[in-house]
Amino acid sequence: MKVTLFIVVLSLLPIHLSAQSPARARKHPAPKRYFGLHFDFHAGRNDSLIGRNLSERGLDSLLTAVKPDFIQIDCKGHPGVSSYPSKVANATVAPHVVKDPLAFYRAVTRRHGVGLYLHYSGVYDDAVLAKHPGWAAVKADGSMNMSKASVHGPYVDSLLIPQLNELADYGADGVWVDGECWATVPDYSPAALAKFRAETGGQTVPRSTKDVGYGAFNEFARRSFIRYIGKYVDAVHRHQPTFRIASNWAYSSMMPEPITTNVDYLSGDLTPSNSVNSAALEGRVMAAQGQLYKKPWDLMSWSFWYEFNPVQRQGDQKSAVHLMQEAAEIIALGGGFQAYYQQSRDAALPRREQPVMAALSRFVRERQPFCEGSTPIPQIAMLYANTTVRAFNQSLFGNGQTHRISGVLTALLDAQLPVEVLAEHHLRGRLSQYPVIVVSQQDSLDPAFRRELLDYARQGGHLLLIGAKTTRLFADELGVVPMQESSAGPKWVLNNGASIVLTGPFQPVRISSPDTKPIGNFMQTEAGGPVPGVIATETQFGKGKLTAIYADLSRDYDKHQSSRLRDFIASFTRPLLPNPVVEVNGSHLVHVVLNRQRDRLAVNLINTGGRHADPQVFTYDEVPPLTNLTVRLRLDKKPKRIVQQPENKVLPVRYEKGVATVTVPQLALHSVLVVE
CATH class of the missing domain: 3.20.20.80 (Glycosidases)
Incomplete structure (x- = not known):
């Protein structure tokens, strides 16, 4: 959208049919645009x-x-x-x-x-x-x-x-x-x-x-x-x-x-x-x-x-x-x-x-x-609910509610996790395709869709619920009792030996179910000792799992992109995806997009270095290349070869116990690992 200076149009790619009914298709073939x-x-x-x-x-x-x-x-x-x-x-x-x-x-x-x-x-x-x-x-x-x-x-x-x-x-x-x-x-x-x-x-x-x-x-x-x-x-x-x-x-x-x-x-x-x-x-x-x-x-x-x-x-x-x-x-x-x-x-x-x-x-x-x-190949779905957008938007239409997911999405991408962003109509009837569904600050949910999310968990899915009000919506299923109204202000958290400061709204809760396990500890100050409180919980729910973080996290990561907050968010997500199709190690400056393209697996690696998130920096003309990235792929059989494109570089493959491992010697800005 523009207000004084403006913009333009189009692209195209063939895309798969859905079981849902699309708007009436045009009968003439669309010319290619890219x-x-x-x-x-x-x-x-x-x-x-x-x-x-x-x-x-x-x-x-x-x-x-x-x-x-x-x-x-x-x-x-x-x-x-x-x-x-x-x-x-x-x-x-x-x-x-x-x-x-x-x-x-x-x-x-x-x-x-x-x-x-x-x-x-x-x-x-x-x-x-x-x-x-x-x-x-x-x-x-x-x-x-x-x-x-x-x-x-x-x-x-x-x-x-x-x-x-x-x-x-x-x-x-x-x-x-x-x-x-x-x-x-x-x-x-x-x-x-x-x-x-x-x-x-x-x-x-x-x-x-x-x-x-x-x-x-x-x-x-x-x-x-x-x-x-x-x-x-x-x-x-x-x-x-x-x-x-x-x-x-x-x-x-x-x-x-x-x-x-x-x-x-x-x-x-x-x-x-x-x-x-x-x-x-x-x-x-x-x-x-x-x-x-x-x-x-x-x-x-x-x-x-x-x-x-x-x-x-x-x-x-x-x-x-x-x-x-x-x-x-x-x-x-x-x-x-x-x-x-x-x-x-x-x-x-x-x-x-x-x-x-x-x-x-x-x-x-x-x-x-x-x-x-x-x-995309389904791995992690992040819910962007139309009901929440409509409930809280100040205007008829606008992206003012993207702040509820933008920071958490960026943190997950910065942790090299493949994520899709899906509304209710994208997920209905196909939730089971996703091992993990993240619900971050989606504070107004259609009751029927809320039930569908819970049925997904009962049948073996993993729900990660993030946010003060969102977790309150699921309090009974989480086995917690919400206490006084949610509060804001800096709170210091100790998780996996690292301290993190959270500044967004927080929902205090009391655990009411023996099936609910607390995760992490609060601290009085960054250097102080532990104090009572529940930061996060894990609850077995049917064949699946409900994991909850009782704080709004998205704006914190949007503002500061703290490496500790990134690791904090990822530490709750990774265990819910025990057998990922792709794992990338060697740098946190890589975004990973996992695709099916022309009947072949295509792993996109994007070097996100550079000060693009700094409001004081207008532009930059150098992004240092990343070196020696390790990429592991779970495949049914050993691939004929894995080629780094568009460099056309064949990478040596080690295949063991269903996992193909390659090393990417250098990632300049964007490469695609094509599995053949």
Whole structure:
């Protein structure tokens, strides 16, 4: 998501069918997409030289050097000003378009066999609401929201659909609709309220969180946005079936729910800072959705450091090495990758960063044969519950609840454990495929899904429950009695001989069952003696096990990435996975992604060194290689060979008692061990 500077589109890979019913599949084959570049400038009313400096020679040079599958360019940003000569009646066109950028880019990209996609701001449109205030969403106090269109008003039929049809008629391959789910707001317009009353039967309209039925009103608003997507996607497909459409961040961590519309692909743009860890989380959410619903997906990296909060700050352009790490986290999960560079105000594409773009392209292309079409091998599932996201989000859609899992996920990845991030609809009916399921601060669970989690444990599964409120939800099954309200503040813990400080909320409990065993000890201070208290417990539950940590851990690891906290979290997880398919030793700077790719095992190793998580560091251009990593794989038979790709290096294999062991002499940034 972007607020002032923006981004782009797509990827694709074949993915397996699910037993669940996907949204209706398109009948035409999707063209291949894997690596692309995005450019935008959010044209405004003062942009009067658009098209002046468009250079066929310059664009030829860029496309020849970088060889992207597609580029994406500006056509209408959040100001609502079209940067091409739109003929749609309600369009606001920049004051003087010297040369039509869309026609120019379509002609040149077609010659190169490069796809053309367009950045278009949807719900977020200042200009059309200045013309038609009655099209705006209405706030709870009755005032108009002059940036966000109502999804119940004329906007979708009178501007959005006609302009998307117009873009399709240019011969563009598709559109990346920005300013969508994250920009949608509760709408108190007369049309919205009439539909709310008709759907719910209620006459009283809740206008604040204190009002009865406020949650139901927000659910109505969410359903309305999804219907809005479905309406314009289907309408444009009727006009041009091969025109491909994505709504930015739809069905992602901001909206982790079943896909019920006919969007063609999934996409989003990462946080511009700490994007390596952001890619690891967001990519796993997208991968799960893509695999279940057979949708290609991609994520986009900002090519420069930027921070939105608490104030907007922009830093340096990122180096090729920095962007390669971000790309590795995404393509290792089977997704496509794109990078965002700012487009000039005259719609020309800057070439200053062309050497970085070309290096990034080579990096992705070298790994494409070993990553594209990958699907994960189930090991550890981390629950990201849609019910929790909806219960606690301040906005209709947003990723404000990722903090509940992000730190724990990063800690597990930093401990070289393979993890997927899955919502309820990904896990239902297939929990037993995962030896371990981690439930970190998922404080609002659907009762039926909670029962399914417990049935999974009874039948032999292992649940790791983390968090003050989450463990309270399972108190009876854990054999504990919650004491006074949970408390925050520094608490010193002794575990496996090491002291760790925890600062998040903590739930004091008293053990009430002889089947429940305490783990670890509290200390009075870091240097003090032990004091009473229960940090964690282990409970045999049917054929399985419930392990609980009575503290919120995620923010602590997000902030500090303490090696002791990493080991603390891993010490509870590893025993629950006694026979892992893969084990990697030799460095904690490796993320491991375990895949099935083209009927072969593919182990992705990503070097996550570098100061990507430091908010004071804009970029870096050197990541020291890791050496002599030991990789152990549990295999039914000795492999013919194990090859480190794309280096094409055959590694000596030692096979004993069902375990193949290899040593990786050097890991630069990202290698894939292909088992043959």
